[in-house]
Amino acid sequence: MKKIFTILGIVAVAGVANAQTNVLSDTFSYVGALTNNGWVNHSGTQGQLTSDGSKVNLVAGNSEDANKAFSSSYAVSATGISKADYSAVINVPSATGLSTSGDYFLMFTVTAGTTTGNFNGRLYIKGSATGYSLGVLNNGSGTSAIPTYGTEVPYGTASNILVTFIMDNSVSPATNTATLQIDSQPLLTNSTGAGASPATLAGIAIRQAGNATSGTGNVSISNLVARVYAPVLAISDFNKSKSLFVKNTFVKNDEITFGEDAKDVKVYTLTGQLLKATSVKANETVNVADLPKGSYLVTGTVNNQPVSQKILKD
Secondary structure, rough: OOOOOEEEEEEOOOOOOOOOEEEEEEEEOOOHHHHOOEEEEEEEOOOOOOEEEEEEEEEOOOOOEEEEEEEEEEEEEOOEEEEEEEEEEEOOOOOOOEOOOOOOEEEEEEEOOOOOEEEEEEEEEEEOOOEEEEEEEOOOOOOOOOEOOOOEEOOOOEEEEEEEEEOOOOOOOOOEEEEEEEEOOOEOOOOOOOOOOEEEEEEEEOOOOEOOOOOOOOEEEEEEEEEEEEEEOOOOOOOOOOOOEEOEEOOOOOOEEOOOOEEEEEOOOOOOOOOOEEEEEEOOOEEEOOOOOOOEEEEEOOOOOOEEEEEEEE
């Protein structure tokens, strides 16, 4: 018996997982030092990072770096695919203090408090005479770790940003990738950092770097929100016969064949866009003729276990 997927349309989803949890939200509705309002100084002169009642303001030449802990630390799956993201509104009034080569000012932390561990999903900024550009780096490890930048934005114009960090430990070697969405600009993707995926993510950090003429400059941040997503586990053996969730991971005839009864079956692009959804019986096939050639991730629930498998359509 053949069963055809219903196309739900390409929609933004929780990366490759569904369950989403907000772990940090700060509208900066207070006035005064961030360290008096739930943030912890981990470097530089305490009290320099302040809110004016609607946004936090970085100041060219200041040195304070501070972080705020998630409501609960996020454990990265050692064998599956994990995802976290943060969104904010960024604005820059002028070129004053901005590096022309770029520096980072907002990122995930591995731990929270006076010690932050490594930084991941770093948001970069650089300036020119006419505007500022935002960029993203997955992590800072390796000599070839180079941020990916978007289109220049005029000074005084706000940018709505979404930084997403995906850690895939279901493959060997494991990968970690950061993406940056800036309003309606094309999605930016970066995986140039060679560092390993962290075991945890625990907070968000704001960084002021450089000096009064070349650094992170004068930047405002508002409406900061961070989210984490339930990991998708890697495919596992379900019984002694080692039957597969997807039998034909190399798809040549426009059909996927399933080896087990599976609920909540979904097909995603590798950047986390949901394409199709259904439930299947063992040995059923589903038609994917409408999908372009390329790699996809198929997830589902088998015997009450979340599973995932990558496929390649030729």
